Amino acid sequence: MTTGRLDAFSDGVIAIIITIMVLEMKVPHGDALKDLRPLLPVFLSYVLSFLYVGIYWNNHHHMLHTCTAVTGAMLWANLHLLFWLSLFPFTTGWMGQNHFTTVPTALYGVVLLLAAIAYYVLEQVIIRAQGQESILKKAVGRDWKGRLSPLLYVLAIVAALHFAWLAQGILAIAALIWLIPDRRIEKRFAA
Numbered sequence: 001m002t003t004g005r006l007d008a009f010s011d012g013v014i015a016i017i018i019t020i021m022v023l024e025m026k027v028p029h030g031d032a033l034k035d036l037r038p039l040l041p042v043f044l045s046y047v048l049s050f051l052y053v054g055i056y057w058n059n060h061h062h063m064l065h066t067c068t069a070v071t072g073a074m075l076w077a078n079l080h081l082l083f084w085l086s087l088f089p090f091t092t093g094w095m096g097q098n099h100f101t102t103v104p105t106a107l108y109g110v111v112l113l114l115a116a117i118a119y120y121v122l123e124q125v126i127i128r129a130q131g132q133e134s135i136l137k138k139a140v141g142r143d144w145k146g147r148l149s150p151l152l153y154v155l156a157i158v159a160a161l162h163f164a165w166l167a168q169g170i171l172a173i174a175a176l177i178w179l180i181p182d183r184r185i186e187k188r189f190a191a
């Protein structure tokens with residue numbers, strides 16, 4: 001299998017995930033701006049999840065372009081990642097519908113943590129398949145973002161048990177860290 005085919009399949013799944021998330025936002029009954037107010041938590045949870053899905057899509061795309069071949073282990077590791085990403089619409093909707101309360105926020109953090117672990121597993125499977133001198137291995141380096149994110153997710157999960165608003169802030173910070181473009185792989189291709 002080519003990396004293009006794996007990339008296209010993953011793109012399709014991610015597009016469906018985004019579509020399902022937006023369909024969770026129901027049209028309000030009424031035509032006044034005040035009728036949108038109850039939807040604000042749902043919209044904010046959608047924005048946060050859209051950012052996360054976009055971050056995963058972008059980084060996944062760059063990571064797959066470092067591959068010269070696809071192995072069976074890579075296929076399974078990729079499906080593992082897509083499984084956790086496919087839970088984003090459920091946890092996003094539950095969290096937004098319940099106005100960021102404790103349990104939905106904590107579960108959202110758990111899903112983010114497990115998606116981060118799955119991404120790391122995929123990254124390591126690719127490195128193992130491509131070798132220690134691969135573009136990905138050289139580009140990843142210390143990967144401070146990849147190490148910091150799971151710690152922030154754990155911190156958010158614990159914070160959600162006492163202060164759901166603090167957990168939301170931590171999760172937003174984790175997303176913002178990834179919004180700063182990571183050019184490591186692009187630099188390696190240019191070299």
